[in-house]
Amino acid sequence: MQNNLKALTVLFFLLLFFALIVGCSDNGTSSEETEQETELKDPSEVGYPESLTYWAELNGNAAQTAQTLNDVRAYQVMEETTGTTIEFKHPSGEGTDITEQFNLMLASGKLPDMIEYNWRTVPKGPDNAIEDGTIIRLNEIIEDYAPNLNQYLNENPEVKKTVTTDEGNIYTFPFIRGDEKLMVFMGMIIRQDWLDTLDLDTPTTIAEWEEVLKAFKTGDPNGNGEQDEVPLLVQPDDFKNIGPFVGAYGIHAQFYNDNGTVKYGSIQPEFKEFLTTMNRWYEEGLLDADFAAMDGKLVDAKVTNDQLGSLFGYTGGGIGRFTGLMEDHPTFELSATPHPALEEGGIAATAQKAFPHEGYHSVAISGQAENPEEIAKWLDFAYSEEGHMLFNFGVEGESYEMIDGYPTYTEEITNNPDGLPMSNALGKYIRANYGGPMIQDVRYVEQYLDLPAQKEAIEIWEETAENNINMPPITMNSDESDEFNSIMSDLDTYYDETVIRFIMGDEPLDNFDEFVATLEGMGINRAIELQQAALDRYMAR
CATH class of the missing domain: 3.40.190.10 (Periplasmic binding protein-like II)
Known part of the structure; x- marks a missing residue:
């Protein structure tokens, strides 16, 4: 009887020991569970999200006529097309004020789905921001769910080099200047x-x-x-x-x-x-x-x-x-x-002279975002042909007309009836004149710089510095x-x-x-x- 009691006691502690091991393993993350957590959805099953939150500075070109970027026609049309409602969160002020509010947001631990900032210059660098979970690595996300941006980066390896860190991480949906003439201003x-x-x-x-x-x-x-x-x-x-x-x-x-x-x-x-x-x-x-x-x-x-x-x-x-x-x-x-x-x-x-991509006006996906695949699909819209036209020229019939195959700004932009300068008239419709997650089109600047002296300036400045x-x-x-x-x-x-x-x-x-x-x-x-x-x-x- 006593031997049986000892055997039962030993068995009890062995079971307890194994239970503790299993419990600790459950509290951690097994390699199989990690694979399940990071397993990406089938691209064919990914649609546009219903709603997203988006932190970004409200540039002065848009702020003249918009309370938020929801008031900009490009985003209104994009909502009609994708069905995605965006809640924009705009910090106030400029320069150091924006930086302070960005740092306060990170310190709060409460992050929106998307954050537009120059992530290349954040303290400790973008690789650390990925490592600590503030933002996510986008390489596989872009490959599977952002076909338009993925194609552009693969066709332009020098640009891809500028959006990739030393550790091989792509960390933002970038603002890209799509032509040499856009880099001197x-x-x-x-x-x-x-x-x-x-x-x-x-x-x-x-x-x-x-x-x-x-x-x-x-x-x-x-x-x-x-x-x-x-x-x-x-x-x-x-x-x-x-x-x-x-x-x-x-x-x-x-x-x-x-x-x-x-x-x-x-x-x-x-x-x-x-x-x-x-x-x-x-x-x-x-x-x-x-x-x-x-x-x-x-x-x-x-x-x-x-x-x-x-x-x-x-x-x-x-x-x-x-x-x-x-x-x-x-x-x-x-x-x-x-x-x-x-x-x-x-x-x-x-x-x-700017580089095609320098970090400004680019969007990272937060580590707290629940649906990164859908967010990537939504962001990739701006790199599609339809999105490219929308964010560079606005709405056909309102801000531009196609004339002999050339997207030509209307008088709503070039001679605004409300007396808005061209920069602010453009700000009602597009983001090309101050940047965003998109590829800037040279045809925008060809019209924005309508004075001969402006066109000559680009050539003079470009030719007289190595x-x-x-x-x-x-x-x-x-x-x-x-x-x-x-x-x-x-x-x-x-x-x-x-x-x-x-x-x-x-x-x-x-x-x-x-x-x-x-x-x-x-x-x-x-x-x-x-x-x-x-x-x-x-x-x-």
């Missing part, structure tokens, strides 16, 4: 009528620019008998991030790719030459005294008061916008100037991203303040070596190493 703009009044040629070198700016300052080109002209306006972020005038010295002010070697332009001797020129122009009143504290309203005021001689700006928001604002001025005329070189016949090393030193859209891994952001957060603050002080003369240029030493002490060389590692991986993709 900013440069130096000058008052052509002032050049004509003073019998001056368009400047092409730094020395010629200096002579033109001096003539603008002293020659009374606006004809009011006062020396109130502001010869030049370029803002600090433009010098820093895009490089007007900096490219003449063979460098970029920030990180650049010198035949596979990453360099930081602002610690090169050439940057001191650039600063010396800008300081001289500032001291002589050639560069706007307000250049470091400028906003859009002040720029508008200087242009409409007939005071500003040249500026760095957009084809649309610069040449087009200011030409419209000054349409009652009898002689006002703007033209683009070549990116200047140091020597006659030279070419700038860098200027504004742009072979521009950094591609690299990504960093989690550890690199943390370390890089830690270095650059303090370094950028010091950099921004000191460069302005150099230009304004508050910091003697004799202290340039001390500036470089401080940047090195703050970790710029380590930041270069991190950029180098990311560039090496990008080139090896």
Whole structure:
């Protein structure tokens, strides 16, 4: 009896032990269960979802006439076509406000189905966002449920390279510029009528620019008998991030790719030459005294008061916008100037030129989304022929007509009856003029830039910069991203303040070596190493 009791006791504990093992296995995830959880639906059984939530900034081009993107005709027609109702969630503000609200949303742990953002630049990088479940890997999803985007990426491997991380993950439905002409849209703009009044040629070198700016300052080109002209306006972020005038010295002010070697332009001797020129122009009143504290309203005021001689700006928001604002001025005329070189016949090393995909205005599927296959099918609609026409041109018969096979904007867009600028009239219908998960069509820009000066600007700016030193859209891994952001957060603050002080003369240029030493002490060389590692991986993709 006692032996039987012992046997039963042993059997009980053995059963309990196995039960605990099984219980622990159930609380975890077996490999079979993982396969079941990640098993994708048969594409033939996937339809459009009934409803989705979508977080995205409401761009100013649309905000003029829309409370949400539901008010944009493209999304209204898309809802009629797919049957999917979208609840848009729009953060308020712009710039850092959007970034703060994005971070707060992630921290809340309550995510919508889709999130539109530049995921390439998120802290710790997109691979980490996939790893921690914030968003999902899209490779297989796109292959099976987004045939239109999948076909485009397979036919355009260089574009596919830019939407893929170093670990091989595709992480967003991208905004893609579908033509070379869509990638150049900013440069130096000058008052052509002032050049004509003073019998001056368009400047092409730094020395010629200096002579033109001096003539603008002293020659009374606006004809009011006062020396109130502001010869030049370029803002600090433009010098820093895009490089007007900096490219003449063979460098970029920030990180650049010198035949596979990453360099930081602002610690090169050439940057001191650039600063010396800008300081001289500032001291002589050639560069706007307000250049470091400028906003859009002040720029508008200087242009409409007939005071500003040249500026760095957009084809649309610069040449087009200011030409419209000054349409009652009898002689006002703007033209683009070549990116200047140091020597006659030279070419700038860098200027504004975008890559087909850089991360902006692209959509990731949240890790909390319950139906990623259906979401992918819905997003892929914009990459179809029907969706492409809808998001680039709007609704046939309303915003465009097909004329000789060319989607031609109607007067609803080109001469809006409510007096809307073309940018806002387009914003009522489409997303091509500010981006979104879609492929931008060159025929949009051919009509948006309707002025001859705008079309000429693209050609001039594209032809007068080599742009072979521009950094591609690299990504960093989690550890690199943390370390890089830690270095650059303090370094950028010091950099921004000191460069302005150099230009304004508050910091003697004799202290340039001390500036470089401080940047090195703050970790710029380590930041270069991190950029180098990311560039090496990008080139090896």
